[in-house]
Amino acid sequence: MTTTTVAPPGAPAPQRVQPRLRALRYEPEPDTGPAQLALPTGTPGPPPPPGRPPAAQRTLEDGTVRRHAQGIVRLILEVLDGRRPVAHLNRHLEPGPLRYVAAAAGTRGGARRDGSARMRSLRLDQPRLGAAEVAAVCLLGGRIRALAARFELFDDAVGGWRCTALRIG
Template sequence: MPVITRPPALEPPALTLLRPPALHLRSVPPELPFRPAVPTKATAKKVSFGPQATPRNALPDPIAHARALVLALLEVLSGRRPVQQLRAHLTEDAYHRLAGRLQRARAGVRSTPYRPRNRTRIHLGRTLLCEPADGVAEVTVLADVGTRTRAVAIRLEGLDGRWRCPVLTIL
C-alpha cells in the first residue's frame, strides 16, 4: 500500500525583515545522536603484520603433524632428505640452528648426536602429547633408528593457521 507524504519545500523559508537573526558569539557543537567511543588500552586493537597466533580448534591434529615432522627430521639427519624441506615447518630461528648444526657436522667441526647411514631403518614408536596453552602442543616421539632408540621432543605453535616448530630437541 503506497504512503502519501508531503513533498519537501523547494525554497528556503522567507526571512523576516523586522528582526535580524541573533548572532551567537560562541559556537556550540551540535548534539550527536550517539556518543563516540574513545579507545582505551583494553579496547584498542593493535594491528600486527607478523605471524598471528591460531587457536587450537582451528588447527589440525598435532600428533599426526608431529610424527610426520619427526620422521622428516630423522631423514634429514640421515642424509636421505635435504634440510630445505623442513623450512616450511620450522620457524626461521629453528631452521637456521638446524641448518648450521648440519653444516658443522658435515665439516667435521662438531658431530651430531648420531649419524645413521642411508640404509638405517627408522621406526616411530610411542607418542606423548601435552598442550600447556591454547594453540601450543609439546610432543615427544620415541624413534628406533637402527639399533638405537631416540626421543625427539618438539614444541608446536599455531601460527597463521598451521603448526610451526620453534624448538626441537633430540635426546
C-alpha cells in the same frame, strides 16, 4: 622409613613423633574464575608477547595436531637419516630448530648406519590452544633417542603448525 636412636643409660627413651599430613588446595574456589584472581575488574591485562601466533580453535580431540606433529617429526628423522635434504623442513621449522637439525645432520654426514631412522612412540600435550608439546622415542643411527619439540599454530603466509623448539637427546 624408621630411624632408631639410642638413648644414653638412665635417660628417658626418645618418643617417636608421628608426622601430620595436611591437605593442600591447588585449585581456586568454584565461584572464583581466573579473571577474578588475576586482576580487578576494569584493569587491562598485559599485552600478548610479540611474535606469538594468535590462539587457535583446534584441540587435541580433532587429531589434526597429532597428524601434523607426527608428519613433521618423521620429516626431521628423514633429514637426520640422510634420506631428505634440510631444505624440505624450511616451511615446517622456525630458524632456530632448522639450524639445530642442519647441524645435527651435518655431524652425521648424511649416511645411514644401522638402518633407517624410525619413530617408535609419540606423546603429545596441548598446554594452550595454538601450542602443542611433543615427546617422541626414536631409533636413530642404531640407537634409541629422545626427541622433544614444541609446535605452534601460525596464521601467516605459510600458515599451519610449525616447530618452534627442538632437542634430541
